[in-house]
Every structure is written in structure tokens, then in C-alpha cells.
Amino acid sequence: MRSHLDDPCLMDLQDAARMWRVDGFVVLPGFIPADELSAVVNEVDQMFPSAAGFHDDTDPRAKRFIGDEFAGIDTFPFASTAISLLAVNHRILDLAESLLEDSDIRLSSAEAWAKYTGACDYDQDLHRDYLNHTLLVPSTTPGHRQLEMFVFLNDVPEELGPPHLVSRKHTADLPAVPNWYLRPGREGTGRFVDDSGSPDLYAAEVSGAGPAGTVIAFETGTFHRGTQLTAPRGVRYSMHLGFRSAGLHWGQRAGWAAQGFERAWVDFVHRATPRQLQAFGFPPPEHPYWTPETLAGMALRYPELDLTPWSTSAQHS
Template identity: 75%
Template structure:
């Protein structure tokens, strides 16, 4: 908690044990080419990932139910609850992301994510914070493009605008783009770590993606976003738009009540749960055990 409060981020190497990653990593091929499949050109999906750093993103619910379940792993939910000081946290964004050496330029300028995560500006007030997480699904050491972050100790004085702080020689336009003090880049901390590493950071924390340089390299990760359930101004996607897909139904059927609560299901004991709604849910999710909500 001390690092979270002082720096605006915390790096937890190997936070998820290997045993809790295995089922998800075995299904990575349902989403992305392997390193070999991309680099030797044998995977027909290769072209999708070339030329655009964000082209490697798949959104929740994933083709792999195991990866969807990992997004709301109990350790992940517990970490979000601890950092946000609230036991009722909601997942408001979840992405799986593949990057490949040489596919494109992944080297970013320092920025904050708040413009895509809230209609307001970041707050350090307890109960008004949001937390994002990078979760590594394979070893991501320095030559595989780990994120770099800058402590709040160096950025707390900076205004909400501009948001992107460019290095010398980089060009950009618009009121959200400005020039960086080179000292900010000197103050970066690398988030490199083994598979299972979790980097938790606030929406107001300056950070950036870095270049993949390992020959034949691939990086697989998740980007998760949580908020207290009562914080209504922080959002990224609406789950209802995806809630009639086969992937969503398979996730719901296998998730626990705690995991479903993080997606917006009312908890057991909530007035929503009546004989009428339970009957309807039994039709919508025929393989879901509704006993916890009865």
C-alpha cells in the first residue's frame, strides 16, 4: 500500500503462481499466433498484428474461457479491493494483448490513461480512485517491451492537461499533447518481470510501452481496469453489449458469484433476486447454478 500511495503504482513480480496461469496460457493460441507462428509466417493470422501497436488487442469475453476467468482471478480481485479500499469492485475493462518483435513500433511517449477511463480527471481521494493492471502471461524482461512507469513523486505537480508528454524529436498536435521534461524519462521504472507479474497503477500514473527487441520475441499480457462499484464516472465498455455472445455465456456458466459481481451481477441477498428474475436467469443461463442467489 505504501508504494501505491506514494508512487501511484506497484510492481508485483510473479504475483500469480504458475499453477494459476497454466490453463489460460495453454489456450493463448485461441487468440494469438505463437512466437514461431508469427515470425516464420506459418500462422495465417500474422498480418493482423503488423503495422499497428494496438492491433494485437482482443476484448473480453475472450475466445478462451480460461483467459476470461483469469481476468477475475481471486488474487486479482483481492488486489483490486485492497488498493481501492472497497470489497465491491467492478471490472470495467479487460483486454488481452499480443505483441511481436518487429511487428510495429511499440515505443510510446509518457502518458496517462485517464482520457479513456473516466469522464472526469483522476483523484487520489479514497473511494474515488481507479486501478489498472498489466498481467504478464509470459516472461516479460527488458527486451520484450515491459511498461515503464514514473512515480507520482516526479509528476504530482503536473496539470491534467497536457496528457501526452513527448520526447525531443517526436511530433504531435492538440491541446492534450505537450513536451516532456527529459528528467521524467530519466526517472522511469521498468515493470519487467516473470510470467504472473502484475503491475497495478492509477489512471493518473504516467507510463509508456517500450520496444520489443528480442529476436523472434512475443509478449502476451492482459490489461485490466477496476473501480469501486459506486464510482459511476469511470468506465470503458458496457458489458451488456457483449452479454449475448457464446463466449460470455460460457464465462458466466463457469464463474463464481464473486467473479460475476465484479461484472455487475447483484450480490446474493440483493432485492433484485426474486422468483421472477431467478426464473428468467435460469432461461438465459441454463448451466448457471443459481442456488447462491436464491
């Protein structure tokens, strides 16, 4: 098993973009500094049980996570506003813009995920995510790529189930179908499933293990899989984010207006910056949408939002 943890210069966005284009992914250990994670760590319990709360069955929410690897997912907007803001942290937006080579990007999905040792089987087969992230198929053409990220909210060594990924060097010639390549000894049916065992693919896996704040950026067409949590009384908290260029209309996973009336969404908007809100589709300050009429309406819908950045541009339009 290889690891990217010791690769130099991963904190440089140009180097990260170069590795992302070559391999289809890049692992950035500790990309989000501890001081920018502290508010998130303090609010995780608003969403998920602690390790003790789950393993001692003292948290009434613990039963939710038993038997289904996806039961630990909360979707944006989150009960924790700090975790919602982390989804569009300035470092994450910088990284997304660099990798997608576009300053006008959209957050197409955001999920927070808790996993607990023994809750269920988290060991996945190698797959790509494109089937529920795009209406088409993945493209490596500049301007047409889609980006996903895993963000670790706590330390995730190998025994806490980090994702494993396979470089495009080993998968570039694989067709769009099948999409799942099962582990040796497993059987499956359907045109999206290959159950030949794929030993070469599994031998080429790279671990994404890393400390809290690690970001794993990968393309929608990159083969990857979740792995088992084996640490006694273990827990893994992470986020899964999706980004696309604003004009890439076929890359869709979530429609944010469906949550636009929820209190958690309003709390997020009140604390977000114009740049963060633009990632959800808010027009930038200089956009002709901003008029006295729309600003008056926004003041009613979001009474604690500072509309100065948008109102200033409207006055000069």
C-alpha cells in the same frame, strides 16, 4: 533505469497498497502463481499466434498484427474462457479491493494483448490513460481512485517491452493537460501534447519487467508508456484490466451488456463464481433482485450456471 523487482514484501497486500498510494503504481513479480496460469498458457493459441506462427508467417492470423500497436488487442469476453476467468482471478480481486479500499468493485475494462518483435513500433511516449477511462480527471481522494493492471501471461524481460512507469513523486505537480509528454526529438501539436522533451520524466522511469504472472497495478493518473520489443522472434502476451469502486459512475470504459448474448460471455458466466460475476455488476446473493421470477429467467438465459448461491438467499428474503 531503476526496477522494483528486488523490493521486499511486494506480495503483502498492505505493503502493495502503501506503495501504490505513494508512487501511483506497484510492481508485483509473479503475483499469479504458475499453477493458476497453466490453463491460460494452454489456451493462448485460441486467441493469438505463437512466436513461431507469427515470425515464420505460418499462422494465417499473423498479418493482423503488422503496422498497428493496438491491432493485437482482443476485448472481453475472450475466445479463451480461461483467460476471461483470469481477469477476475481471486488474487486480482483481492488486490483490487485492497488498493481501492472497497469490497464492492467493478471491472470496467478487460483486454488481452499480443505483441511481436518487429510487427510495429511499440515504443510509446509517456502518458496517462484517463482520457478514455473517465469522464472527469484522476483523483487521489480515497474512494475516487481508478485502478489499472497489466498482467503478464509469459516472462517479460526488458527486451520484450515491459511498461515503464514514473512515480507520482516526480509528477504530482503536473496539470491535467497536457497528457502526452513526448520523447526528446519528437514533435506534436494540440493542447494535450507537450513536445519539450521532458528529460527529467524519462530519467525517472521505472521498468515493470518481470516473470509470467507479474501484475503491475497503477492509477489512471500515473504516467507510463509501452516500450519496444527487441528480442529476436519475441512475443509478449498480457492483459490490461481496469477497476473502479461500484459507486464511481464516471469511471467507464466498457459496457458488458453489449456482449451479453455472445457465446464467449455465456461460457464465462457458466464457470464464474458469484464474486467474479459481481465484479461485472451481477447483484450479490443477498440482493432483493433475486426472486423466483428472476431466478427462473436466469435459469433459461444461463442453463449451466449453478444458481444455488442466489436461490438460497431468495428463499430467505
